[in-house]
Amino acid sequence: MKRMNMPLIMGTLIIVLLLAVILFPEAFTSKSPYNMQHLIFSREGGSLEVEVAPHPPSAQFILGSDDMGRDIYSFIIYGTGLTILLGVLTAIGRFLIAVPMAISAGFGNGTSKTTIRQFNILFSAIPALLISVIILKLDYLAGLDKRASILAFVTVLSLVGWPKLGALLMERVDFINKQPFIRSEVAIGKGRIKIAVENVFPHLAPEMVVLFFMEIARALSMIMQLGIFSVFVGFLKIIKDTEGGVSFYDISFEPEWAGMLSTAKNFLSTAPWAVIFPAIAFFISVLGFNLFGEGLRNILQRKDSLFIPRVRKLLSFDIKYIWSSFSRKGKAFSVIFVVSIIFSLSFFILAGNGKKLDITDVSLPEAHTAVIGTDEAYAAARLISTKMEELELTPMDSESFIHTYTIPTVSLILEQKFVLGNQDKYSAGTDYTILDSPDGSFSGGIYDATRMDLFSMEDFSMMEDYFVMIDKAYYNDAAISYFMNKIEGSVSVRGFILVARSGEMHPNIYCDRIAPTTRVMISGETAKDIKDMEKPEINISISAKTLGETGLNVIGFCKGMDELLNEEVIMIGLPFNYSDDGEKQILGFGIRLMEEICKKDKNRRSLMFVFMDGTDYSKLSGIHALEADYPYSASKTKVFINMLDLNQAGFDNLIFSNLQAPFTRQYAWSLGRQLKSNLEQAGIGITEAKSIFFGDQYYFTDDPTYNTMFMDRGIATIIIAADDEGNGKNSIEHLGRILVDTINDNIY
Amino acid sequence: MTTSTEDNMNSLLKISNLQVSLGTKYKPVKIIRGFDLCLEKGEIVGVLGESGSGKTVSSRMIAGLFEKDESSMDAGEILFKGKNLTMLSEKEMNMIRGREIAYVFQDPTMSLNPYKKVGKQLRDFLDTHDIEYTSESLVNTLKEVGINRPETVLEMFPFQLSGGQNQRIMICQAILGKPDLLIADEPTSSIDAMLRKKILDLLTDINRKYGMAIIFITHDFDVAKYICDKLVIMYGGLMIEQGPLERILSNPMHPYSDELIKCASSLDSGDSRLYSLEGSPLVPSQFRDECPFYNRCAYRIDSCLEGIPKMVDVTGGSTRCPVWAERGKSRV
Amino acid sequence: MSDPILRVKNLSKHFIITGSNIAGKTIINAVRNISFDIYEHDSFGLIGESGSGKSTTANLVLRLLEPSSGTIEIFGKDITWLDEAGMRRHRKDIQIIFQQSGNSLDPKMTVGELLMEPLKIHGIAGEKEYDKETDRLLEMVGLTPKDKSKYPSQMSGGQNQRIIIARAIAVRPRIIVCDEPVASLDVSVQGQILNLLMDLKEELGLTYLFITHDLKVVRHICSRIAVMYNGEIVEMGEMREVLEKPRGDYTKLLVESIL
Incomplete structure (x- = not known):
């Protein structure tokens, strides 16, 4: 009977399961991890029972809920991706540092050897966990947004974790170097680098593959421990103003296991399920990666394994020739090049693609102007409404996308x-x-x-x-x-x-x-x-x-994919009047933006596109009509992205404000922050809209229409407008891509 | 040679048809396919074989040195003074090991604790087995095995001593218990030729003096020739010939023994051209149900492929070559 | 007699072993001030017990270890202080046959690859002739071309030793250092390898520096021998003379120890 490689089978099963969960979370749960149900009402014997979160496991919450009423099960499911990604990236980071160090140390480079040793001594004196907690708890790092936070996390965990790996690999290289066959390679006259590439590295490779998976497991358990110390990615500090004073919460809105542990540990005695299940998730995946590594070891280190010869072939084919053709300077350069490529690649995977939103092929009306109350404006509105129909958006009332309102005679x-x-x-x-x-x-x-x-x-x-x-x-x-x-x-x-x-x-x-x-x-x-x-x-x-006496608002509704979240709406307000070719492009931009955002079936929430008339004259602006007769539930409208003053196709800076998307409006706040940081990253300058702090809200002085939705309807508002200073080095195409990516990526 | 039932009962050690597999139960590899031995008190038997022949495994099996889960005895029995060793519990086996059967390893560092002084180790050993001793007897025994300054050596750690000295201490420990049987597993292969002779002489002395039977495992024909009374030759996990040394040297009854002797004596001679046997010894993965020596044999006939040949008694021992036993040594 | 092909003069090697305590530096004189000459087509035996310094000497001659003092000349050229790259060019002339042990060949390279390596490194044959050349080498050492795809672990000890020999002769060296080439082989195989070594010597006109502890082997291979003890050469001369009429005490003991 042939012996089964049980560790490999078990490990593979677990990893395949994890992958399935990461790729198709919706197959495992229909619930949204973002959905909160703080109270459960039930009618029992004529009296109304109210149950407050955390809810214990039940038919509704399979594994219970946390103290904010979020479903633990779906939080675990949706958190798998980020948690495992962190583990994998950390393992990669550690390898990037440890492998070059270990190989150069194994070949007798004193500096590398000392560095590995000293770092090991350092981290055995001060636990790596402690250092990571201290560093990652720094206000600066704790306040980063998601992507930067992941980067910071991975960097810190790599820096504190690599020495152990380095020492392991160094020992291994040392061991290989002491094998008799290395001496015989020297004796036939093989050079050092060749020996390193053709003999040492291939023999190191199986160990590296195995260690890689073990390292993921090690990183994951570190991440879990950090979670207990309230250090996790997607960290948000919610400050809640209560009558008794100000209370602070460490809450993660990003589904991620460590964050769950952190939030839930305070409820260990009352809601043990909120701690136990994430911990089990960690346990299973740590076990999975360890078993997988162990199983691979069994295979790769078997006598008849062909892994090493294959690695050798791979190396001797490419690197040898390429390498020897480089000068010394070129070699150093190419190492930096490769490393930076790896880094930027991983960054781009996180950042999405950097392509612009191309608006050239949007068919626009022929008229040179389309001002409120004119036939041209009506034609433009028709164009938009046709487009909405094509995109299978739904009108807000069953009749038409176009809503009319009366304007004063002008x-x-x-x-x-x-x-x-x-x-x-x-x-x-x-x-x-x-x-x-x-x-x-x-x-x-x-x-x-x-x-x-x-x-x-x-x-x-x-x-x-x-x-x-x-x-x-x-x-x-x-x-x-x-x-x-x-x-x-x-x-x-x-x-x-x-x-x-x-x-x-x-x-x-x-x-x-x-x-x-x-x-x-x-x-x-x-x-x-x-x-x-x-x-x-x-x-x-x-x-x-x-002019005619009618203004036209064109409103289309794009239903979100997530059944639990598609009640919530993101409203995007755009102008459609134009009086020159530059402004005409804005119309094209609006249409393309709508196409891009709606065609991706990625939107969890619903989207409401409002193309408004008369935006260049406050008195005529369609926003008043919209506010007065708001076609949707204002409380379910999570954010209004106001681009009504976006009247230039090119600009240096944008007037931007997320002041009316405060902390208390969690979704709008996070989207605003994300958008701002993405704009800054893309090199688009930002000027804050002029505001005064009035009462307990910010009030914009430049344009009264800015305030309407927030002040009168209570809808959180993010303002994006073009600043007419400068010579237009940035374009709306830039902005469009950032908007699409941000709205699609923001999963809160 | 004919042996009566009575003889069997009196033999110190009687092994018949031993078959052993090593490895876990999922992937066993048959190492020994047939091994018989009959050892009388005071005899020195050499087990001679090349790598993969199974000589070491068989000797370790006698001393019960394998863990239960790494080996399995597929057939056969080991009778030591009439007791079946394979039936004994681990505890009973421990009492026999050391006291009645001593084992000397190829590598002395394997069995000496490097962090314990030599004296302490020897005393601990004696205490465990309830063997009476005095400091004097200890020193005398050390002198006997050729340690020059026993008092000093007792206060030293094993790593401060040479390989030869460590091997002597091992032998000293082995004979302190005055066992009936000493199993020496290549005791001389890790030490220099000059010391080899001394160790062999020492073992012969002990054998004479205490009447201690010795099973001497070796791959070295010269060593076997030097020390043994009887010889068991192994090849491919099988005993292929056994008998008194003199007889085997003068009249080997198995082609392999014959070739081996020719190779060894060719080295001894001053011939410029060495006698050589083509091919290489079998390893366990190549074991098949046929004569193990078939591929390298100059006398092979088709019937050699029909199963593993049985041992055939010949004058002065037995052989696993029915061809030679029946037809005599002539090429077909 | 012509000039020696290999000349070793006053060669010494000491190892410094740093202990755990501060002052704990132990100096081990592995080779002390030895000199010997080897002439073309000669077969020079270096014999001694373990720890006598004979293997260290072999490694020094091949510059696998850095000597502490003394000079090594091959074909009259001083190679003692050549740097790594400089030495690499001379590796073609002086090769070593190691004792066969579990890992003396890269266990993950096929026999074909192992044999191709020296050809590539020293540009012995054109790329198209690699196949032919490795076949030839295999046949020379008594193996067959179909062994090329095998891994060392799939072959017996004796066959591995043949591959080690084939690798050494691949670069067409003039001197080969044989470091205990038969010590770990079975008796029935030792003869094959020793015969092979002797045949190759005739065929290729090789010169051997033969290192062994086995006096019986020496008798068959060597014409001149040097006996090493404790890092020093204690006796040197014609093989027969030294073995039959040993002068030094140590040599006498050594000869007596033959069983």
């Missing part, structure tokens, strides 16, 4: 002219802004009323046939409107020139056509020009077109 300025004296140097938006005017050309002298006390004036006859200039700085809007009505009621004037308050000047493509005469706002500089003139004469001509 006109789109088609042509405007402002001539002072005979100077035609003034430009719209910066020097003057026509607020309200009938069509036509109007000219006349200017009556400077800026130094007058308009409240006490009764006789306005000297203003007859003049443009009246009023300084807004002295009065509020209501007062000015009162004056204008009063003056027009008593005499006939040509129009009003309002000197803007500091910072009030804004470009405007809209105007009203309500007032009987022209109202134009001018800047302080223009006002100075007027005052310097002896007999100021002005000519204003304007033609405008009154």
Whole structure:
């Protein structure tokens, strides 16, 4: 009877199971690890029973729940990937340090030998566990985001763990070097490096393979121990304001076994299941990797194993030739190169691909502008809604993707002219802004009323046939409107020139056509020009077109894959009006973004895409209509990504703010942080949106529409807008890729 | 040679048809396929064989030196003074080992504790087996085995002594218990030729003096020739010939014995060309149910392939070559 | 007589063993000031007990160990202080046949690979001739080409010893140091190997430095011998003379010890 290699069979079974769990977690549990059910209500004998988490194992929670009401079983299932990844990366890290050290030490390099020895002495004096706890508990490391945290973890665990491995390998190399056959290789005249590559390394290889799996097991048990000390990846410190004061929690929202141990250890006496099951998971996988290593040892170190000859063949084929063709400098360089490739590769695997979001092939409307209330805007909205249909998004009410809202009557300025004296140097938006005017050309002298006390004036006859200039700085809007009505009621004037308050000047493509005469706002500089003139004469001509009375919000709903999470919604707000080609690209960007995010069946939560009308004029913006008649549950809308002010295809910096996505909004907070760090990593600069701390919330002063969703609806908001400074070295394509990756990767 | 039942009863050691496998029960490898031995008091029997012949395993089996789970006795019995050793418990076996059967290993460091002074080790051994001794008798025995300054050596650690000295101490320990049987497993192969002769002489002396029977395991024909009365030659896990030394030397009754003697004497001679036997000895993985020597034999006939040949009695011993026993030594 | 092919002059080697205590440095003089010459086609025996320094001498001559003092010349060229790379070029001329033991050949290389190595390293044959050349070598040492795909562990001790010999003669050396080439072999195989060594010597015109503890072997192989004791050569001369009329006490003891 042939002897079965029991360790290998058992080890393989466990590892295959782990792999299956990592690759197809949804096959093992239908529950989301992120779902919290703090309270369970049940009706028993007419009375309502309320059970508070942690819940013991039951039909609903197979292995019980933790103190936040999360299902232990699904947390373990979904945590497998990250936990094992940590173990594997740590083992790789340790090997990367230990193997070169051990081989050079085995060949008599004193420095390496001493380094290995001294580090071993160091770590036998101070336990590696203690050092890791101290380092990883540092505030800086504890506060990192997921990816950086993994990197920090792996680095620290590799640094404290490699000496033991190094010593083992060094001994092994030493042992191989002392074998008689090495002497006979020297005797036939083989060089040192050749012996290392063709004889020593192949004989070391089986040991290395075995040790690799053993090392994963060792790393895992270290990770488990660290978990007990509240050190784990995906570390979040939740500060909860209670009446008694502030309490701190070490809570992991990232499913990972060590984190579970850390949270649950406080409940050991009341909820032992929350500790026992993750510990068992650790135990099984540690056992699995150990058994697998042991089993491999049985195979690889069997006399008739062909592993060593194969390794040799592999090495002699490539490395020998490549190696010998390098110069000494080249050799050092190539080592660095290979190591950095390995590192960056592993980084990219974590970071996702760095490709841009290509928006060139999105078919856009032909019209050059699409302003609210125009047919072009309707065409653009139709385009978006067709796209949504193609992507199988669902409309919010069963009828249509397009939601209408009524806007005040405004006109789109088609042509405007402002001539002072005979100077035609003034430009719209910066020097003057026509607020309200009938069509036509109007000219006349200017009556400077800026130094007058308009409240006490009764006789306005000297203003007859003049443009009246009023300084807004002295009065509020209501007062000015009162004056204008009063003056027009008593005499006939040509129009009003309002000197803007500091910072009030804004470009405007809209105007009203309500007032009987022209109202134009001018800047302080223009006002100075007027005052310097002896007999100021002005000519204003304007033609405008009154817009329709309807705004259009296009809203599409993309259902999430996770049955327990797809009630929760991420809302993405985008503009769709455009008045130049740059802005038109934003529309393309919005459509492509929607395509990219929705076509990946990766989204656990539902997504709501809202393309809003009138975003370039606060008064017309569709956000008000959306807020007033919000089509979904506000409490289930986890975050609103507000990109309504994204009005440039190229930019240096983005205006970004996650201030309205605070700690208490866990999902929005983590997404905001992730997004911010990803933007920074991609080299996109960030300017914080101007804000004041008002009450207990941040309030944005630049644009009142920024605040609407958070202040009025309580929906956490992340603001992304283009900053018009700089020369546009970054593009929306950049931003798009980051958005897609972040939203898809963020699994909280 | 014909042996009556009465003779058997009087023999010190009688092994018949010993078959042993080594390795775990999942993957046993048959090492010994047939080994018989009859040893009288005071005899020196040499077990001569090359690597893989099974000589060491058979001797260790007699002393019960294998753990239960690493060996299995497939057949045969070992009768020592009429007791079947294979039936004894570990405890009973311990009483016999050391006291009645002593074993000297090839490598003395294997059986001496390097961290215990020589004197202490010897006294502990004697105490364990309830053997009476005085300091004087201890010193005398050490002198007997050729240790020059016994008092000093008793206060030394094994690693401070040479291999030859350690081997003498082992022999000293073996004979202190005045055993009836001493099994010496290649006691001279790890020491230098000059000491070899002395150790062999010492063993012969002890044999004469105490009437102690010795089983001498060796691969070296010269050594066997020097010390033994009787010879058992092994090949491929089988005893292939046994008989008095003189007879085997003058008239080997198995082709292998014949070749072996020719090889050895060719080395002794001054011939420029050595007599050589082609091929190499069998290893356990090559064991098959045929004459083990078939491949290298100049006298082989087809019937040699029909199962393992049985031992055939011849004048002065027995042989496993029925061809020579029946037809005489002539080439076919 | 012509110039010696191998000349060893005042060669010494001491090992320094550092003990556990601070002052615990022990110096072991393994080889003390030995000199000998070996002439072409000669077979020079170096005999002695274990620890006499004969194996150390073999390793020194091959520069597998660094000598402490003295000189080693082959073909009149001083190789004592050549660096590793310099020595590698001379390894072609002087080869060693080790005692066969479990691991004297890389257990994970096939016989073919093992034999190809010296050919590659010293560029003995063109790449296309490797196969032919290894076949030839195998036949020379009494093995067959079909053994090429086997691993050393699949072959017997005697066959392994033949491969070691084949590897040594592959580079067509002129001197071969034989370090106890038959000590671990069975009696029935020893003769084969010794005969092979003698045949090869004739065929290839080799010169042997033959190291052994076995005086019986010496008788068959060597023409001149040196007896080593405690790191020193205590007696040297024609083989027959030394063995039949030993002068030194130690040599006498040694000769008497033959069974």
